Amino acid sequence: MSAPGDRRSPYIVGPVYDWLFFLSPPLVALALGVAISDTPFSGELLVFWGREKTAAGVLVGSLIHAHLVAVFFRSHGNTSLRKRYPLRFLLVPVLAWALIRGSHVVAAAATVLATFWDVWHSGLQTFGFARIYDRNGGNPPALARRLDFWLNHLLYAGPILAGATMLDHFRSFEALGKVGLPLFSTVPAFMSATHRAWTLGVLIAGGAFLAFYVLASWHLHRQGHRLSFQKVFLLVTTGACSIYTWGFDSWGEAFFIMNLLHAVQYLALVWATERERIRERLRLGRWRASVPVAVAFFLGSVLAYGVAAELLDPDLESLWALTLVVSLMHFWYDGFIWSVGRQQV
Known part of the structure; x- marks a missing residue:
């Protein structure tokens, strides 16, 4: 057992930062x-450069695109990582853009892939936070890892399959029907017809797994596993939020809530892990205003892209292809960067 002075903080960054941006x-x-539901902010259509959108839609859409592009601070902003994997970080994005821009079939397939990769990726982000909190609580990094892995996917993907927004996720397959692949366009109809069976399956399998998770956690606790309050709080609140929103809310409200919390957590994570590299890149040194300047540069750059991407004309295929590439690279790069330290979390 470590001496008291050697014990790791139970937080990732610090109590205030973690509670504000992660927990x-x-x-x-x-x-x-809930507060903006059925208000003009979420229901009244406004015209932005010739396109009708709600203020809530512009807000969350801009944050989504901003957090997607922020991954490049973690991947390309890390010189040592970029030099170790030059093809992954320099060639692949260019090839992906060329393929999506050059083929309507590839573009449609990329849209479907991005929709469902987002679901997988979102569950993994919470999983990553939970594992760090568990490790910081004094537990071996690999202990209960697989349990947490499947719990997070159940809490995120389960309500989507079983709930009110299931069909909205599977409508992305309709894009494949428009490019000469009619077989895939039948997927939304099939999922809609079998929704009751999916709901029943998720309830039975999910309920059984939750019971198993509780029993396994109790068994681990009796063997000396230390309970991390931060991890439990994060899993319970995220799971409850996911079940309530994906399971019972309208698509628009659920999309706003889940993507807002995910984007805020991710932007805070990138700043916490990359702030020193950002300051070095800007050559700010240690002068008093260096942190505010670095924060302004980081948030300003990603939010500028986010607003532009949200309001761009979807008929501009080159720019639309760019947003798809950014989305796919976000999921890929972020998962890869998490996996670099997976032995620790």
Whole structure:
């Protein structure tokens, strides 16, 4: 056992930072989503450069695109990582853009892939936070890892399959029907017809797994596994938020809540892990205003892209292809960067 002075902090960054940006976002996003429901902010259509959108849609859409592009601070901003994997970080994005821009079939397939990769990726982000909190609580990094892995996917993907927004996710397959692949365009109809069976399956399998998870956690606790309050709080609030929103809310409200909490957590994570590299890149040194300047550069750059991507004309195929590439690279790069340190988390 480590000496008291050697014990790791139970937080990732610090108590205030973690509670503001990692732990409270599920509840804050849920409260905000409920507060703006059926208000002009979420229901009144406004015209932005010739396109009709709600203010809530522009807000969350811009944050989504901003957090997607922020991954490049973690991948390409890390010189040592970029030099170790030059093809992965320099060639693949260019080839992906060329393929998506040059083929309507590839573009449609990329749209479907991005839709469902997002679901997988979102569950993994919460999983990553949970594993770090568990490790910081004094537990071996590999202990209960697989249990947490499947729990997070159940809490995120389960309500989507079983709930009110299931069909909205599977409508992305309709894009394949428009490019000469009619077989895939029948997927939404099949999922809609079998929705009751999916709901029943998720309830039975999910309920059984949750019971197993509780029993396994109790068994581990009796063997000396230390309970991390931060991990439990994060999993309970995120799971409750996911079940409530994906399971029972309309598509628009659920999309706003879940993507708001995910984007805020991710942007805070990138700043916490990359702030020193950002300051070095900007050659700010240690002068008093270096942190505010670096924060302004980081948030300003990603939010500028986010607003532009949200309001761009979808008929501009080159720019649309770019947003798809950014989305796919976000999921790929972020998963890869998490996996670099997976032995620690």
